[in-house]
Amino acid sequence: MSSTSSFYLLAFSLLLQGVFGVDPLFNFCSNTGNFTAGGPYETNLNKLFDYLSYQAPPSGFGVGSIGQNSEQTYGLTLCRGDVSSSDCKTCIVDAGFEILKRCPYNKGAIIWYDNCLLKYSNMDFFGQTDLQNRFYMYNLNNVSDPVQFNQKTKELLRQLATEAYANQKFYSTGTMELGESHKLYGLTQCTRDISRDDCKKCLDEIIGELPSCCDGKEGGRVVGGSCNFRYEIYPFVNA
Structure with missing residues (x-):
């Protein structure tokens, strides 16, 4: 995500919103650039999502990076601490598909579900506290x-x-x-x-x-x- 972008929104929820459904809670698309359909960044992003869907479920958390230079993408996923490994994996896979539909060709985005979050960017954000996407x-x-x-x-x-x-x-x-x-x-x-x-x-x-x-x-x-x-x-x- 861009450090100069202001992503801030109030979302209003009914009593049981998200408890029984599998729809995302919310998402933000970044303004750090776009990638070309079928190009190397998209290929790396799909590989990254696959990697995170296997790396994260055992512990509930995963980070990874695929590619080099301008085609490099960084990703992070976190599952809620009480979620099973199988539900964690399902959530990450769903998040990967959904974020590409909601933020087509964006080089960075973040999406939240009740069970997980998934974030990716063309900028290295690991170790940096994200208080903008909220x-x-x-x-x-x-x-x-x-x-x-x-x-x-x-x-x-x-x-x-x-x-x-x-x-x-x-x-x-x-x-x-x-x-x-x-x-x-x-x-x-x-x-x-x-x-x-x-x-x-x-x-x-x-x-x-x-x-x-x-x-x-x-x-x-x-x-x-x-x-x-x-x-x-x-x-x-x-x-």
């Missing part, structure tokens, strides 16, 4: 006590950010009691090409956007190219 989603339902709920949400996500920082997979999930019969569920995750410290900084920054993205909402997400969080009042990860 969007919000939130539940349309409001809570009855937004002040207390927002405080609990921030408390849970900050705890999970610290746990993700310490986790080998830069991933954490957890719950917090909201009352006698209600719980808050949360998730934080980073891509594993960035450093541990940068993961924590990335999560801290997007958690700081809670008032903007999801003030008093029953659920919400800030989803970026290097880190993301999600919270809901129902379970949404695999046990």
Whole structure:
């Protein structure tokens, strides 16, 4: 992605959007140039997608680069930490097909699903925190006590950010009691090409956007190219 481009959008979600479907959550197409159909960049990109679909599923994360000079392409994929290897592979394969339809001949793009993200570029972005490619989603339902709920949400996500920082997979999930019969569920995750410290900084920054993205909402997400969080009042990860 171009470091000078501003990719920022608010996306609005109904209660269960993306939970039962396999449609992408969102995507961005870069402005770093176009490639020629049938040319070497397209060939390298297809090889890269194939490589990532085999490399990533066992661990849930993969990076790779194919080609040389102006025809070189760099790619990264991350699956949600609770997703099985088979579902991870399926998501990556689907993402590769879909992003080429949504961003035809673009030399860079990023696409997110519930189960994975896929990013590629003609520029080496490995190890660089991506805070430009980012969007919000939130539940349309409001809570009855937004002040207390927002405080609990921030408390849970900050705890999970610290746990993700310490986790080998830069991933954490957890719950917090909201009352006698209600719980808050949360998730934080980073891509594993960035450093541990940068993961924590990335999560801290997007958690700081809670008032903007999801003030008093029953659920919400800030989803970026290097880190993301999600919270809901129902379970949404695999046990």
